[in-house]
Amino acid sequence: MKLSPVMNTYQRLPVTFSHGDGVWLFDTDGKRYLDSLCGISVTNLGHNHPAVTEAIKHQAESLLHTSNLYHIEPQQKLAEKLCALASMDSVFFGNSGAEANEAAIKLARLYAHNKGNSQPALMTMSNSFHGRTLATLTATGNEKIKVGFDPLPTGFCCATYNDIESAKAQFADSANNIAAVLVELVQGEGGINIADTEYLLQLQQLCHDNDALFMLDEIQTGNGRCGSYFAYQQLGLDPDVVTTAKGLGNGVPIGACLAKGAAAKTLVPGTHGSTFGGNPLATASALAVIETIETKHLGERVTQLGATMKSAFESALADNPAVVEIRGCGLMLGIQLDRPCAQLVSDALDNGLLINVTAGSVIRLLPPFILSDDEAEQIVSTVVKLINQFTTAA
Numbered sequence: 604m605k606l607s608p609v610m611n612t613y614q615r616l617p618v619t620f621s622h623g624d625g626v627w628l629f630d631t632d633g634k635r636y637l638d639s640l641c642g643i644s645v646t647n648l649g650h651n652h653p654a655v656t657e658a659i660k661h662q663a664e665s666l667l668h669t670s671n672l673y674h675i676e677p678q679q680k681l682a683e684k685l686c687a688l689a690s691m692d693s694v695f696f697g698n699s700g701a702e703a704n705e706a707a708i709k710l711a712r713l714y715a716h717n718k719g720n721s722q723p724a725l726m727t728m729s730n731s732f733h734g735r736t737l738a739t740l741t742a743t744g745n746e747k748i749k750v751g752f753d754p755l756p757t758g759f760c761c762a763t764y765n766d767i768e769s770a771k772a773q774f775a776d777s778a779n780n781i782a783a784v785l786v787e788l789v790q791g792e793g794g795i796n797i798a799d800t801e802y803l804l805q806l807q808q809l810c811h812d813n814d815a816l817f818m819l820d821e822i823q824t825g826n827g828r829c830g831s832y833f834a835y836q837q838l839g840l841d842p843d844v845v846t847t848a849k850g851l852g853n854g855v856p857i858g859a860c861l862a863k864g865a866a867a868k869t870l871v872p873g874t875h876g877s878t879f880g881g882n883p884l885a886t887a888s889a890l891a892v893i894e895t896i897e898t899k900h901l902g903e904r905v906t907q908l909g910a911t912m913k914s915a916f917e918s919a920l921a922d923n924p925a926v927v928e929i930r931g932c933g934l935m936l937g938i939q940l941d942r943p944c945a946q947l948v949s950d951a952l953d954n955g956l957l958i959n960v961t962a963g964s965v966i967r968l969l970p971p972f973i974l975s976d977d978e979a980e981q982i983v984s985t986v987v988k989l990i991n992q993f994t995t996a997a
């Protein structure tokens with residue numbers, strides 16, 4: 604077989620899409636698919652959303668890029684908007700989730716150094732996912748993605764997710780010098796695992812007691828995916844740092860690291876940067892995304908649709924003993940089976956539906972916020988049919 608000139612880093616499904624329209628994607632043979640994945644929670648407003656397209660067109664006609672050697676108007680506006688939405692004080696813009704987390708990790712280290720802690724550690728959780736760069740894969744709580752990449756950076760330690768005693772033990776271990784904790788409120792790649800609110804509040808308190816930064820990775824849960832703009836806003840949490848990316852630009856690459864209080868003043872000229880980060884095109888697109896979420900009240904819609912879909916799954920799958928648990932936060936839905944079920948992704952594709960399976964046995968749905976009631980029902984009935992066929996076969 605001829606070697607593809609694209610480096611072989613992805614296992615790809617046998618389909619190529621030529622265009623999209625709202626919740627639909629069309630392949631090169633003209634077959635249409637209901638997109639219940641949104642490119643992993645990126646195109647949350649659907650494909651070719653008119654407000655986003657218009658903002659991109661308008662920006663492309665005036666200015667694409669200048670570098671951060673100069674002031675950038677839409678970047679300034681987006682930073683103001685995000686800070687107001689999230690009650691944070693400042694934002695650093697990168698181009699991806701991993702870059703947003705890199706900024707958070709560097710911020711935490713510099714914050715610690717400024718206090719005289721010259722060997723700070725970052726605590727992250729089992730089953731977590733924080734990215735694929737060297738620092739973010741080291742932070743990730745999954746040994747498989749680290750294999751072959753030694754030597755890894757030092758200054759990281761890991762606690763068991765959703766287990767406050769484990770976090771306390773890491774803080775108590777004098778070999779660690781924990782300067783910050785980075786945690787996902789819902790682990791997306793890890794299998795739609797939802798942290799208990801009480802655990803998160805205790806973890807935040809533990810950070811305060813130890814003068815460590817409480818940092819949330821909202822790269823997947825943010826930008827309306829769980830109903831509120833950031834998921835932490837539903838839980839009464841008060842983080843020092845929040846990272847996001849995925850849905851922020853609806854497909855235009857952009858990542859953001861938001862910070863509050865002393866953390867917001869840590870990174871100063873010369874300590875961090877990015878050529879593309881926060882460029883006019885990406886920030887104009889993100890401004891249009893946020894404006895659309897606000898003016899169309901998509902947060903409320905996500906909460907309502909998510910609850911409706913979750914209970915529809917619960918009643919339709921109640922009699923299937925292979926279904927272990929159905930979990931959800933807004934339109935971030937996971938159905939855990941008692942067996943590996945990657946096969947369901949191809950079955951769904953054959954049925955004109957895009958879904959994902961993560962952590963081996965968890966069906967993950969991340970549908971667009973603009974879904975109609977009928978389309979939501981269509982997703983539920985197709986997924987239920989496929990699960991029942993799959994779990995009763997052989």
Ligand SMILES: *Cc1c(COP(=O)(O)O)cnc(C)c1O
Binds near residue numbers: 700
């Ligand atoms: C996707 C994701 C990342 C990495 O984002 P990239 O844009 O792929 O670098 C980090 N953290 C979480 C929680 C994610 O879901």
